[in-house]
Amino acid sequence: MEHEDPRTRILDAAEELFYGQGIQAVGMDAVRAASGMTMRRLYQHFPSKNDLVEAYLLRRDGRWRASLAVHVSRAGGTPREQLLSVFDWLGLWFAEPGFRGCAFVNSFGELGATTPVVAAAARHHKEEFGGYLAGLAEAAGAPPATAAHLTLLAEGAITTAALHGDPTAAADAKEAARLLLDAALAG
Amino acid sequence: MEHEDPRTRILDAAEELFYGQGIQAVGMDAVRAASGMTMRRLYQHFPSKNDLVEAYLLRRDGRWRASLAVHVSRAGGTPREQLLSVFDWLGLWFAEPGFRGCAFVNSFGELGATTPVVAAAARHHKEEFGGYLAGLAEAAGAPPATAAHLTLLAEGAITTAALHGDPTAAADAKEAARLLLDAALAG
DNA sequence: CACCAGTGAGAACGATCGTTCTCACTTCAG
DNA sequence: CTGAAGTGAGAACGATCGTTCTCACTGGTG
Numbered sequence: 005m006e007h008e009d010p011r012t013r014i015l016d017a018a019e020e021l022f023y024g025q026g027i028q029a030v031g032m033d034a035v036r037a038a039s040g041m042t043m044r045r046l047y048q049h050f051p052s053k054n055d056l057v058e059a060y061l062l063r064r065d066g067r068w069r070a071s072l073a074v075h076v077s078r079a080g081g082t083p084r085e086q087l088l089s090v091f092d093w094l095g096l097w098f099a100e101p102g103f104r105g106c107a108f109v110n111s112f113g114e115l116g117a118t119t120p121v122v123a124a125a126a127r128h129h130k131e132e133f134g135g136y137l138a139g140l141a142e143a144a145g146a147p148p149a150t151a152a153h154l155t156l157l158a159e160g161a162i163t164t165a166a167l168h169g170d171p172t173a174a175a176d177a178k179e180a181a182r183l184l185l186d187a188a189l190a191g
Numbered sequence: 192m193e194h195e196d197p198r199t200r201i202l203d204a205a206e207e208l209f210y211g212q213g214i215q216a217v218g219m220d221a222v223r224a225a226s227g228m229t230m231r232r233l234y235q236h237f238p239s240k241n242d243l244v245e246a247y248l249l250r251r252d253g254r255w256r257a258s259l260a261v262h263v264s265r266a267g268g269t270p271r272e273q274l275l276s277v278f279d280w281l282g283l284w285f286a287e288p289g290f291r292g293c294a295f296v297n298s299f300g301e302l303g304a305t306t307p308v309v310a311a312a313a314r315h316h317k318e319e320f321g322g323y324l325a326g327l328a329e330a331a332g333a334p335p336a337t338a339a340h341l342t343l344l345a346e347g348a349i350t351t352a353a354l355h356g357d358p359t360a361a362a363d364a365k366e367a368a369r370l371l372l373d374a375a376l377a378g
Numbered sequence: 379c380a381c382c383a384g385t386g387a388g389a390a391c392g393a394t395c396g397t398t399c400t401c402a403c404t405t406c407a408g
Numbered sequence: 409c410t411g412a413a414g415t416g417a418g419a420a421c422g423a424t425c426g427t428t429c430t431c432a433c434t435g436g437t438g
Contacts, residue, residue: 025304028215031425042386043427053426109350110300113292117212130354153367156360157340160347163296167317173343180340180371187370218395229416230397240396 011049014039018060023107027057027114054121057111061125064107069132076140083144084185087154088178090137094158095174098165105166133158150188154181198236201226205247210294214244214301241308244298248312251294256319263327270331271372274341275365277324281345282361285352292353320345337375341368 017038021030032053036046050056072093079089097103104110108126116123134155141151161177164170204225208217219240223233237243259280266276284290291297295313303310321342328338348364351357 026301028213028301029305032427033425043388044385047427051427104304105296105300106350109292109296109354112354113297114213114215114301117291118216127354130351149363149366152363153344153370156347156351156364156367157343158347159350160343160345163293163346163350164317164343167296167299167314176336176339177343179336180343180367183340183374184367184370187374219397220395230418231415234397238397 010039010041010045014041014046014049014056015059015063018056019064020102022057022060023064023104023110024102027111032056054119057115057119058121058125061108061111061122061129065125065129065132068107068129069136073136083140084189087137087140087144087146087185088181090140090154090158091161091174091178091181094161094165094177095171098161098171098174103166103169103171106162109163130159144185144189146185146188150184153184157181157184197226197228197232201228201233201236201243202246202250205243206251207289209244209247210251210291210297211289214298219243241306244302244306245308245312248295248298248309248316252312252316252319255294255316256323260323270327271376274324274327274331274333274372275368277327277341277345278348278361278365278368281348281352281364282358285348285358285361290353290358293349296350317346331372331376333372333375337371340371344368344371 014035018030018035021034021038032043032046035056036043039046050059072090075093075096076086076089079086079092081089108129111122112126114122116126134151137155137158138148138151141148141154157177157180161173164173201222205217205222208221208225219230219233222243223230226233237246259277262280262283263273263276266273266279268276295316298309299313301309303313321338324342324345325335325338328335328341344364344367348360351360
């Protein structure tokens, strides 16, 4: 993997470090070492740490949502089953080694108050996720309020799984989602 | 308020700064200035920043849960109404000026990976909160699974309200909680 | 060959942080 | 009064960070 695009190598190293340890806890020299770059080349690609942080968040947002969409579309079945498969995907994510919650929630808590770009990236990520769930819910014939409820469940599952280091939050959230969908589609 | 206990003055200043800006973003000199102390006196009461952070989290945990318990107990009514009043209290909290999400989730994302004391405080806070909801749910005749579902809703509402700066997440969560309770108590 | 543009490796710089030290001053005991 | 003990105010210290600079070297061009 050493012949990859330098930008990709830097972002891979930055993502692992930033996500795993927090952004402020990781110095540029650690990113340089982990990516096998020199300082000069690192700063050629990302003129400041802020630029690197922004690129890290943007790339992760795209990849995270694309991975979710792939899983849901492959789940097939009815729209209702697709909607519920979101929580299966969350369960897979929670069980990944090194899972440490939502990168956007974490970076928002750390830098949201002082770095507008981080706050905006976090908001954008959550809005896109909520909008995606709303689309799935509409296809399943559920009202918008139900979509909001499922979004809260997913959000709570992410935080709970991160804090407890326990992926069962995904199954709990899925069960609650099923009950809410039943109630919404029956009424 | 200048004649208050020095320890309280320091913790008040530290809490406002740490919660509002993040822990790493706030230097000890800022805490000193905001509390009207000298460096010497600040370090007399808290020998290191780690000690101050730990005390900040412990005190906030106690006050947060006590405030919730007072609100719920004053809500009176049936156990079911008490359980739902948790979400009313969340709505009040979300609307407070300077609300920026859960201090424990924020500090966990920032320091949880590198500072065990912070990770433990965050876990303890969430466990206590989940246990409290479980007790209310049991009194209301709801099964433990329902308590877990409501905990996820509350957790999700906190994160969502913080990111969007919009307190309506509490009302959404309350509505979902009502539906889940209805389903659980009917079955 | 001479020359130049760019690189690798890492030192250097200025700022900031957590923490400790200095020192003039006060207070009180004898 | 003399001296011991403690304080306020802030400078100082050592570490670390983000960022830039140095310098010897390489590869290609005339």
